[in-house]
Amino acid sequence: MQKRIVVYRRLPEALLAELKRDFHVDDFGHLENFEDPAFRAALKEAHGLVGASQKITPEILDAAPHLEAIASVSVGVDNYPVDELTRRGILLCNTPDVLTETTADTGFLLIMATARRAVELADFVRRGEWQASLGASHFGSDVHGKTLGMVGMGRIGAAIARRGALGFGMRILYSNASPKPALEEELGARRRGLDELLGEADFVCVTVPLSPETERLIGQRELGLMRDSAIFVNIARGGVVDEAALIEALDAGRIRAAGLDVFEREPLPADSPLPHMANVVALPHIGSATHETRHAMARRAVDNIRLALSGERPLSPVNEDARPL
Template sequence: MKKRILAYGRLNDDQLAQLGHDFEVLNFPGLASADDPAFRSALPDAHGLIGASLAITPQLLDEAPHLEAIATISVGYDNYPVDALTRRGILLCNTPDVLTETTADTGFLLIMAAARRAVELAEWVKRGDWQAGIGPERFGSDVHGKTLGMIGFGRIGAAVARRGALGFGMRVLYSNASPKPELEAELGAEHHEMDALLSESDFICVTVPLNADTEHLIGEREFALMKPSAIFVNISRGKVVNEAALIEALEMGRIRAAGLDVFEQEPLSPESPLPHMTNVVALPHIGSATHETRTAMAQRAVDNLILALRGERPISLVNDAAWRSV
């Protein structure tokens, strides 16, 4: 009997066929909740799960006694109880590398758009308000030659910094990471304590993963340390930032602007003032949302799951301890 896979991510026909060659695949396109009756009824016989944006709980795992591996179509894995998976010997695989450059593009897009007030001024033109030359009240800020502070300096953080240092001649500071001599040599990056980074940077970009240590890492105290001219960018997870404190900092002029691809609640509540603020560029979590990258992410997840269910080590494994226990 073939092992069973429950698929609930955006997989194309070729990817579903690849999985179906050796496994039984039950596809749940557009699955919005793990409470879906058909999905729950299929769990007891599932050996693998593949998808994204579905919260997996220990209670859900109790209903899947044969589960061997989960392949998430994402880099982040805050929707998964890693410790519970590891105790059960269930492999959790993710998709780093394939979205690094695309997400870094999005981060630098936000830096540029917020600095040059691109969205605000595009709307100004669209309304027909462009009747004369641009005056100082609508001037933006230069990006080249400024100081870029990276909170988090993993793959994506380094890729954003590389764009700033090599493309725009920016001074790069980084925190929330161990010293990285190779990046310091390549980019001239400087390792700083976060308070110093916040006070010195013209642009502050957050790329840390969400966990117990980073939830609300940036709040009222941190915004108070930033320059009034600072531009804050978040491409990590919404809950890394205390959104109420961010809104207050923007309204009170404690910082100049923000570029945001992630929010505490997604989709963003219609009641949120953020998308209506002229000094905010708000995007609908598009960090990796290109045809090429999403296809590559799904393919990495497929490859991971096939290897895992064959008893081979996946390409991208989150919980190495689970592999060692297999």
Template sequence: MKKRILAYGRLSEAQLAQLANEFEIQQFHGLTSANDPAFRAALAKAHGLIGSSVAIPAELLDEAPHLEAIASISVGFDNYPVEALTQHGILLCNTPDVLTETTADTGFALIMATARRVVELADFVRRGDWQKSIGPEHFGSDVHGKTLGLVGFGRIGAAVARRGALGFGMQVRYAMASPKPVLEEELGAERRTLDELLAESDFVCVTIPLSDTTHHLIGADELTRMKSSAILINIARGPVVDETALIEALEEGRIRAAGLDVYNHEPLSQDSPLPHMSNVVALPHIGSATHETRNAMAQRAVDNLILALSGNRPISLVNEEVWESRRGA
């Protein structure tokens, strides 16, 4: 008898057919919560899950006695109780690598847009306010030759740094990461403490994963340490930055601008001042949102799930210890 999987992510017809060839599939279109009654009922017979953007609470695992693997269509895994999954012997797979370059493109687009005030001045033209040559009140700032600070220096941070160093001659600093001698040699990157990086950087780009230790890592004190001319870019997870403190710093001019693709709560509340501030470029979490990359992420998740449920090691695995314990069993 085929194993049963629950699918709640965006998959192509070809990917669904690939899964159907191996498993019995139950689809949940538009699922927004794991507490959906039909989804909870289906968990009782599920061997695998594949999807994204739905948090799986630890307590639900007791209702899934047959669950062997979760294939998340994402690189981040803050929606999943990793420790509880590991205790239950459930493999958690994600999709790093395939979205690295696309997310870095988004980060650098935010750097360019905030520095050159692209959105603000495009709106200026759209309103018909461009009646004469612009003056200093509308000038932006250069990106080339400036100092780019990466908070976190994993795959995405390194990809942003390559764009800055090799394409724009930027000086690269990084913090909250282990030493990266290869990248230091390639990009001239220099490791700093977080406080040092904040004080030196013209652009502070946050790429570090969300965890208990990085929640509100960038708060009021950290924002105070930045240059008043500096720009904050967040393409990691919203709660890594204290949003209330950021709004206050922007309103008071303690930093120059912010480029944001992620927020404390998504979708962003209509009551938030962020999208209405002239010194903020606010995007709707588009980091990996291209046709090519989203399809590649979904395919990686499909491949991960097929491998995991057939007794093989997935390509991308978060809790390696579960696989090691299975091998030793």
């Protein structure tokens, strides 16, 4: 019997055609939510799921009794009940590595844009207000030679730290669950407790995954430990930060600025003050949003689901305990 795959994120046509050669594929690439009746019907026969950005719940899993594997077109797995998947013997795969450098580019873009007030001053020019040489009220801050504090030092955190240390001569601090001796040697990085890092860093960049342990990791107390000249950057997940506390700190000038690619609610609600604050650079979650990287992520997901449903070890399994590989 040909196994069935339900796709709920748009894939490149060539990759979709590749899947269709070996599997029966139900394509819901433009699906807005999981309440679609046709999608629900397809779940009943699905052996594999390929997608991202939608919350997979136990109720969804109950609707897919034959499900063997899920290939997420993402590196983060906070939309998946990993323990429940493992209990049910359902393999989860993700797409690490292929988006590391592109996401790190985005992180450093936010560091640069906030420090030099690039968006704010570009709008200043666009409005026709540049009528004379700029004075101190429009000056930004240097990046080179400053202290970069990484909250999280996984693949993406390390890639941002390399840009800072090797490209801009920055001093690197990091707060991480485990020491990184190789990065300490390569970059001169120094491990700190979170509170100590927040107090020392000129730039605080968050790259930790969202989990029960990291939810609202940065709140009013933590923001209060930062220098009033410091800049905060979040490319992790919106839930890692208490957004109301961040808005309050920015509005009161307790920190200098923030560069944000992720938010508690996405897309941002119309009443959010963040996009309208002069000291905020707000991006629409573009961390991995390049043609090359999104294709590479889709490629990895397609390879993962094919291998998983063929009884082979996928390229990047998350919960290997779900079933023998």
